[in-house]
Amino acid sequence: MISSLSPQLLIKPNTATTLSPIPHVQNQRFKLASHVCPSELLSIRKRPGSACAATTQHRRYLLFPAEEEEEEEREVKFTSDAPALAEGLQREPMPRHVAVIMDGNRRWAHLRGLPVRSGYEAGVKSLKTLVELCCKWGIRVLTVFAFSSDNWFRPEVEVEFLMSLLETGVKEETESFIRERIRISVIGDTSKLPKCLEELVINVVETTKNNTRFQLIVAVSYSGQYDLVQACQRIAMKVKDGLIEPNDVSESLIEQELETNCTEFPYPDLLIRTSGELRISNFMLWQLAYTELFFSQSLWPDFGEAEFLEALKSFQQRCRHYGK
Amino acid sequence: MDFRDTMQKVYSWACQIGNLGLWIIWLLIHFAVDLWYFALHIACAIESYLISSGILKRYKALDIDKLRYLAIVIESEEAYHIPAVIQLLQWLVDIGVKHVCLYDAEGILKKSKESILGKLNNATLFEEAGESNLLLDHKHITLEFASFPDGKEAVAKAANLLFMKYVKLGGSGKIQEEKIFTEAHMSEALRAVGCKGPEPDLLLVYGPVRCHLGFPAWRIRYTEIVHMGRLKSMRYGSLLKAIYKFTMVRQNYGK
Numbered sequence: 001m002i003s004s005l006s007p008q009l010l011i012k013p014n015t016a017t018t019l020s021p022i023p024h025v026q027n028q029r030f031k032l033a034s035h036v037c038p039s040e041l042l043s044i045r046k047r048p049g050s051a052c053a054a055t056t057q058h059r060r061y062l063l064f065p066a067e068e069e070e071e072e073e074r075e076v077k078f079t080s081d082a083p084a085l086a087e088g089l090q091r092e093p094m095p096r097h098v099a100v101i102m103d104g105n106r107r108w109a110h111l112r113g114l115p116v117r118s119g120y121e122a123g124v125k126s127l128k129t130l131v132e133l134c135c136k137w138g139i140r141v142l143t144v145f146a147f148s149s150d151n152w153f154r155p156e157v158e159v160e161f162l163m164s165l166l167e168t169g170v171k172e173e174t175e176s177f178i179r180e181r182i183r184i185s186v187i188g189d190t191s192k193l194p195k196c197l198e199e200l201v202i203n204v205v206e207t208t209k210n211n212t213r214f215q216l217i218v219a220v221s222y223s224g225q226y227d228l229v230q231a232c233q234r235i236a237m238k239v240k241d242g243l244i245e246p247n248d249v250s251e252s253l254i255e256q257e258l259e260t261n262c263t264e265f266p267y268p269d270l271l272i273r274t275s276g277e278l279r280i281s282n283f284m285l286w287q288l289a290y291t292e293l294f295f296s297q298s299l300w301p302d303f304g305e306a307e308f309l310e311a312l313k314s315f316q317q318r319c320r321h322y323g324k
Numbered sequence: 325m326d327f328r329d330t331m332q333k334v335y336s337w338a339c340q341i342g343n344l345g346l347w348i349i350w351l352l353i354h355f356a357v358d359l360w361y362f363a364l365h366i367a368c369a370i371e372s373y374l375i376s377s378g379i380l381k382r383y384k385a386l387d388i389d390k391l392r393y394l395a396i397v398i399e400s401e402e403a404y405h406i407p408a409v410i411q412l413l414q415w416l417v418d419i420g421v422k423h424v425c426l427y428d429a430e431g432i433l434k435k436s437k438e439s440i441l442g443k444l445n446n447a448t449l450f451e452e453a454g455e456s457n458l459l460l461d462h463k464h465i466t467l468e469f470a471s472f473p474d475g476k477e478a479v480a481k482a483a484n485l486l487f488m489k490y491v492k493l494g495g496s497g498k499i500q501e502e503k504i505f506t507e508a509h510m511s512e513a514l515r516a517v518g519c520k521g522p523e524p525d526l527l528l529v530y531g532p533v534r535c536h537l538g539f540p541a542w543r544i545r546y547t548e549i550v551h552m553g554r555l556k557s558m559r560y561g562s563l564l565k566a567i568y569k570f571t572m573v574r575q576n577y578g579k
Contacts, residue, residue, distance in 0.1 A: 153579045204528065225507045232483045232510070236490050246487040251476045254483060278548045279575075285541035286476065287371040292533045293549060318533055 005093035061139045095269035095315055097141040098134065099291070101283055102127065104275030110301075117161050122301035124169055131216060133308055135180065141215045141265050145283045149189065163297030166220065167197045174204050181213035187259035188222030189230075215263055222259075224285030231257035260287055267291065272308075276301045292318055349437060371563025383568050387566045388420040390571045395524035395547070397539050399531025402555040403432035412530075415560050416465065419567060423450065423466045425521055429537045430469035434472040441467065450521060469522045475540040482513035523547060526570045528563075530555040547577060 102123055127144060134142045147162060170184075177184055186201045193201065201220075201234030234257045238244045244253070260266040268284065268291045276297045280288060294311045296303060327358045374380045394416070398409065411425070416424060426433045426440075433440070441447050450468035490504045523543045527550070529536060534551040536544065550560060 018443070135545055139350050150579060158414070174480065211366065223507075225510070225542065228479060229505050229507055229510055232505040235483070236487060236501045236505060239487055239491065244492050246484065249480060251480045253477075254480060278550055278573075279546055280544065280549070282366050282545040285544065286479075288483075288536070289475070289538040290533075 093291075093316060094137065094312070095139060097143065097263070097265040097270075097286060098139055099143040099145070099267045099271045099288075100130065101145045101270035101271070101273040101281060102300040102303075103273060103277055105301060107275060108299040108301045116158060117165075119301060120162060120165055124165065126301050126303050129304055130308060131182070131214075133305060135182070135214050137312075139214075141217065141263050141268075142285070143217040143219060143260070143268060145219045145222065145281075147188070147222070148282060149219045149221055149226060150282065152192065152221070163194055163197055167194075167200060170197075170200050170204050174207065177204065177208050177211070177216075182208065183211040183213075183215040184186040184208045185215060185217045185262040186220055187217060188220040188223060188263065189226065192221045192279075215261070217263060219283065222283070224280075224282045227259050227284070228254065228286055230259070231255075232284070256284070258286060260284065270294060270311065272296055272303075272311050274298050274303050274307075340382070351461060363413055367493045369559070371565070373558040374562050375561035385565050386419070386564070386568055387571045388567070391421060391525055393423045393425070393522050393524045393540060394421050395427060395544075396432065396528040396530045396565075397527060397531070397536050398428045398555055399533065400427070400428045400430040400432055400535065401429035403430070404567070405555055406436050408555050408558065409433065409436075410440060412555070412558060412563070413440070413447070413465065413467070414442055415563055417444070417446065417463055419564060421465065421567070423468075425450070425468040425470055427470040427474075427523060427537070427539050429472040431473075434471050437467075437469050470521070470540060472538045474519055475538045478514060478517055478540065479510075479542060481517040482510055482519070485513045485516060486510070510542070519543075526550065526567065528552050528566060529560040530558065536565060548573060 007308055010149045024059075048168050105119035105123040106116050107119070108122060109116050112118070125210045131142060131145075146166065151162070152159065176182075184204050186205055190198050231254050235244065235249055235253060239246055239249075255261070255266070258266070267287050271280065271284075271288060271291045272294045273280070276295065278295050280293075291312055294314055296311060347360065347566065369381075375383050378384060405410070413424065437449075441449070444465070444467075445468050446464045448464070450466040453466045486504055488508060490500070493500065493504070519540060519542075521540075521543065522546050523545060525549045527536060527544060528540065529551045531537070531551070532554060536549060548570050549569075552562060552566065
């Protein structure tokens with residue numbers, strides 16, 4: 001047990017490593033992430049024989065398909081600045097899609113004798129930090145549970161503040177999203193949002209839809225059960241239009257109609273929930289079947305680089321079997 | 325030349341000493357980390373012993389009625405260890421848990437249903453336990469067995485039921501879709517296709533991975549999920565602690 005826990009933590013000097021292509025993607029040659037700067041190269045160091053046997057089969061790598069057809073192994077070199085990984089973190093396996101339930105804003109404010117809105121404002125800063133870290137460390141998709149369908153039952157003043165915070169956040173950051181090539185997607189029942197916010201959301205989603213460096217999916221007015229129900233509603237419309245037979249409805253068809261199908265990687269590899277609560281609270285129910293669950297004790301406004309690092313290291317240490 | 329050779333030798337020695345130094349530091353840090361995890365492991369084992377032996381009094385005052393429905397997810401490779409599963413269930417009976425759903429993705433536990441029920445004297449299938457049996461005596465337990473097809477596949481079947489109803493009504497317009505495809509109707513349709521189990525309050529995962537391995541997603545909206553480690557390392561004290569912690573939780577349900 002001890003050997004299975006510790007080997008991934010540290011990196012031994014003077015040992016080079018190589019990366020292999022993602023097993024399930026065939027006939028494609030891979031190259032490094034485009035955000036890696038070519039100057040001043042540094043070899044990745046890895047302790048020989050440190051790999052957990054169970055992870056060998058299911059490793060994934062942060063590589064992106066190039067246009068050539070043949071796959072080949074390459075010795076990988078990385079820059080010494082971003083996206084240099086933090087101490088103890090390995091390049092592989094890194095999650096491609098991380099989901100976060102940002103819980104604990106109100107408790108954070110309460111503990112400091114501050115109004116609730118201060119907690120939410122501090123939470124926004126944590127979100128910005130997390131987006132930067134994800135971009136820096138090559139995580140492709142981040143989904144955040146910003147507002148659930150149950151949250152509509154919170155005090156009206158609080159809900160109004162949250163809506164205005166979302167609106168301000170989207171307005172202030174749109175330029176930054178465009179500049180940093182971040183794609184924004186929004187999932188959830190946006191028809192319940194104030195009209196101005198709904199239009200703003202449509203606009204930012206449309207404006208950033210061609211960005212490919214990183215995708216931020218914001219779940220607003222979202223419910224995992226409702227996601228499934230709306231998928232069925234969309235399929236029903238296709239049945240009505242004669243595009244599908246009722247008997248043809250299958251799991252894969254339902255999956256295609258889920259709101260998380262707006263991304264190339266709809267299934268999170270890692271789910272982080274802050275504030276010590278141990279549940280998923282109706283978030284991405286269908287999509288989380290084989291997602292690693294990490295419950296952090298930190299309240300969301302306190303969730304920073306160190307806490308994220310802990311979650312990622314924990315992810316890298318676990319053996320993932322996908323039920324096989 | 326001699327001076328240059330000497331300097332090169334000195335430099336080479338310095339590099340070797342430096343590398344050796346780094347190696348030693350690396351070993352020491354690694355040892356410290358190993359020691360830390362070993363200490364944690366010992367602490368958990370001691371705590372579990374203290375809980376099991378009743379020395380830690382607070383675990384005796386367990387409000388088990390708060391745990392109305394418990395789910396146990398076992399990784400399929402570990403699900404073959406039926407004696408361990410039976411031992412776990414015996415512990416749950418001793419603690420006073422009344423309703424348990426046993427899940428593994430491949431259905432190993434479902435196939436071993438008869439064997440498990442036979443070894444436990446006081447267990448019945450959840451489906452066979454009617455309303456009158458809900459108020460079970462202290463040492464009785466109902467068991468539900470589930471596997472991967474009871475999750476996504478069941479949702480697809482339930483959706484098909486609703487689609488048949490939709491087609492029969494000659495669905496037209498968005499309003500019709502919204503009336504037929506609702507969360508309540510989906511829950512009803514799931515019951516109709518045989519997925520009658522309620523939403524568990526607590527889900528314990530036994531296995532190397534911290535995920536629920538495809539447990540019926542529709543049922544775990546607000547379920548507390550706790551990873552218990554490998555089944556072969558299970559301890560009564562850890563089980564009792566997880567249940568005790570659950571009984572102390574207060575949920576807001578998003579409000």
